[in-house]
């Protein structure tokens with residue numbers, strides 16, 4: 455006997471999207487008791503995260519000051535949904551929940567996610583919080599890792615490119631030292 459996965463998987467340019475996530479099991483017969491379900495939370499710093507949705511986790515996150523966004527439901531954590539864990543939120547119009555810094559951190563202000571809606575049409579996720587915002591570009595000069603807020607950019611450079619920064623500082627110090635040595639002096643006047 456062949457068991458089929460009941461979910462409908464569609465390919466997008468950002469990966470595979472699963473529609474109708476929920477209680478489908480690999481056997482296609484009733485909810486999978488062992489499946490982990492995730493839901494969305496707003497953390498105290500405003501960030502939106504996806505985390506386990508069971509009672510125990512909910513209580514724990516509440517203790518941490520996280521608000522669970524139950525209006526967007528929960529989704530089964532599987533090899534498909536883990537690739538695009540925010541899709542369920544997007545499909546239900548939850549893009550507006552993200553704080554601006556998170557949108558920028560993910561580069562969504564430049565490359566908004568494209569997802570298939572329930573009618574099978576490819577749509578671009580719109581972030582209303584970006585309207586009227588003039589966002590400076592903090593692309594990394596050393597890698598293609600992404601774009602950042604000023605703070606994220608500073609942290610990224612310090613964390614990921616310490617060697618490059620050290621080398622640049624060294625080169626700068628050497629060139630300063632050289633130009634100081636080579637600077638000719640005429641009497642008391644310094645010729646630049």
Ligand SMILES: [Zn+2]
Nearest residue numbers: 594596597599
């Ligand atoms: Zn980088």
